Amino acid sequence: MSTDRRLILFGRTLLVAGMLGLMVGAGMAATGKPDPYRRPAMVPAPADNSITPARVELGKMLFFDPRLSGSQWISCASCHNPALGWSDGLPTAIGVGMKKLPRRTPTILNVAYNTVFMWDGRAASLEDQAVGPIKNRDEMDQDMEILVERLVAIPGYAAAFERAYPGEGITEKTIAKALASFERTVVSAESPFDRWRAGNEKAVDESAKRGFKLFTGKAKCDVCHEGGNFTDNGFHNIGLKTPKGMSEDVGRYAQRKVKINKGAFKTSTLRDVELTAPYMHNGIYQTLEEVLDHYDRGGDVKDNLDPNMEPLNLTAQEKQDLLAFLRSLTGKPVHVMIPQLPR
Amino acid sequence: MFSRNLFGCLLLALAFNATAAEFEVGQKDKQFSMSSLKIKAGDTVNFVNQDPFFHNVFSLSDVKTFDLGSYPQGQGRKMTFNEPGVVEVECAIHSQMKLVIEVTK
Numbered sequence: 428m429s430t431d432r433r434l435i436l437f438g439r440t441l442l443v444a445g446m447l448g449l450m451v452g453a454g455m456a457a458t459g460k461p462d463p464y465r466r467p468a469m470v471p472a473p474a475d476n477s478i479t480p481a482r483v484e485l486g487k488m489l490f491f492d493p494r495l496s497g498s499q500w501i502s503c504a505s506c507h508n509p510a511l512g513w514s515d516g517l518p519t520a521i522g523v524g525m526k527k528l529p530r531r532t533p534t535i536l537n538v539a540y541n542t543v544f545m546w547d548g549r550a551a552s553l554e555d556q557a558v559g560p561i562k563n564r565d566e567m568d569q570d571m572e573i574l575v576e577r578l579v580a581i582p583g584y585a586a587a588f589e590r591a592y593p594g595e596g597i598t599e600k601t602i603a604k605a606l607a608s609f610e611r612t613v614v615s616a617e618s619p620f621d622r623w624r625a626g627n628e629k630a631v632d633e634s635a636k637r638g639f640k641l642f643t644g645k646a647k648c649d650v651c652h653e654g655g656n657f658t659d660n661g662f663h664n665i666g667l668k669t670p671k672g673m674s675e676d677v678g679r680y681a682q683r684k685v686k687i688n689k690g691a692f693k694t695s696t697l698r699d700v701e702l703t704a705p706y707m708h709n710g711i712y713q714t715l716e717e718v719l720d721h722y723d724r725g726g727d728v729k730d731n732l733d734p735n736m737e738p739l740n741l742t743a744q745e746k747q748d749l750l751a752f753l754r755s756l757t758g759k760p761v762h763v764m765i766p767q768l769p770r
Numbered sequence: 771m772f773s774r775n776l777f778g779c780l781l782l783a784l785a786f787n788a789t790a791a792e793f794e795v796g797q798k799d800k801q802f803s804m805s806s807l808k809i810k811a812g813d814t815v816n817f818v819n820q821d822p823f824f825h826n827v828f829s830l831s832d833v834k835t836f837d838l839g840s841y842p843q844g845q846g847r848k849m850t851f852n853e854p855g856v857v858e859v860e861c862a863i864h865s866q867m868k869l870v871i872e873v874t875k
Binding site: 542543647650659660661663679684685686687691733 | 824863866
């Protein structure tokens with residue numbers, strides 16, 4: 428082989444290697460297809476509520492402001508606490524008058540990527556979702572007309588709304604849009620799993636790698652927890668027991684009266700799952716170990732069980748591997764600056 | 771007289787069957803294989819699950835309310851649409867799966 432020919436081949440090899448590197452760096456699998464587990468690069472937003480700094484700033488103030496509630500002492504952050512994985516650490520939420528509510532506070536981490544909202548999917552957009560708990564009589568118990576009057580009387584808010592939504596005023600709609608804009612910025616940071624998928628073999632240990640193989644294989648977790656946000660935005664009855672003292676919850680069935688929806692709830696994201704205990708819609712499990720044992724049993728209550736659920740027969744080592752993988756989904760810590768509220 | 775009526779009914783049934791068509795809609799990658807479908811009253815749609823997990827097919831539309839239940843890969847379930855109108859079809863498990871069937875006379 429001539430020197431020129433060898434140089435051409437070497438150059439081609441470099442080019443191919445370089446292309447492969449670019450593909451992995453851009454979240455491409457070696458097959459040339461986008462990596463389905465890549466952390467979403469962009470946060471989607473509706474055309475009439477694109478994300479701007481002024482909207483996020485306003486939404487953040489509203490999110491942390493207890494004056495959004497009827498009592499003026501419960502804010503969105505009372506339950507969606509950034510120090511507790513944007514949830515509250517409780518099995519089920521506590522609402523107005525310290526009332527114990529029937530469902531766990533879902534994290535708002537990565538809610539931007541969802542296509543349907545609330546445990547039972549009753550909100551079709553993040554804007555719809557954002558004002559739901561404010562108006563709910565058991566949660567923040569606020570009359571929206573009173574809230575608008577209250578905010579209009581605060582000069583700092585009048586200016587912030589005008590910067591965020593010029594000419595639109597302070598209305599239920601602009602309150603919802605601002606809150607949704609802030610929530611869209613609450614996304615989990617890059618995790619060891621992401622660095623591994625991008626090509627860094629040392630980013631996770633061998634146990635986590637085996638765990639991911641189980642996740643997408645024998646344990647079938649990816650049937651529901653799929654894609655970059657590890658959710659199918661679907662509804663599944665996974666055979667949970669009803670904790671003592673709590674009523675049976677029909678879940679999605681209240682919204683869509685189809686048999687399979689009885690006891691079905693929305694699939695949660697698994698990103699930062701280590702930070703968002705307790706688990707399940709009714710907070711029945713305190714640890715990820717308990718969660719894995721539940722799936723390994725194929726669920727407990729078999730009535731109307733999702734047909735994808737069945738015993739997995741996982742070994743102790745396999746459960747450890749799955750745990751290692753789930754913990755590799757914890758992103759870098761995100762520092763949250765609490766805003767000064769206008770008075 | 772009786773045999774004449776019976777013959778007439780048979781002819782009508784044959785004519786009906788000759789014009790009724792069957793359509794196939796796939797369920798693949800958690801989507802219906804089309805977002806809309808136009809059919810005629812009397813036509814049948816076969817919903818075939820091509821994903822390696824369960825799907826459901828239902829509609830709560832006024833024109834046609836049905837629930838075909840949940841079934842695994844490789845199986846299909848059929849529904850005949852006799853009334854004209856718009857039928858919104860969904861999968862109860864995967865809420866993003868939506869199909870609009872327009873049934874004409």
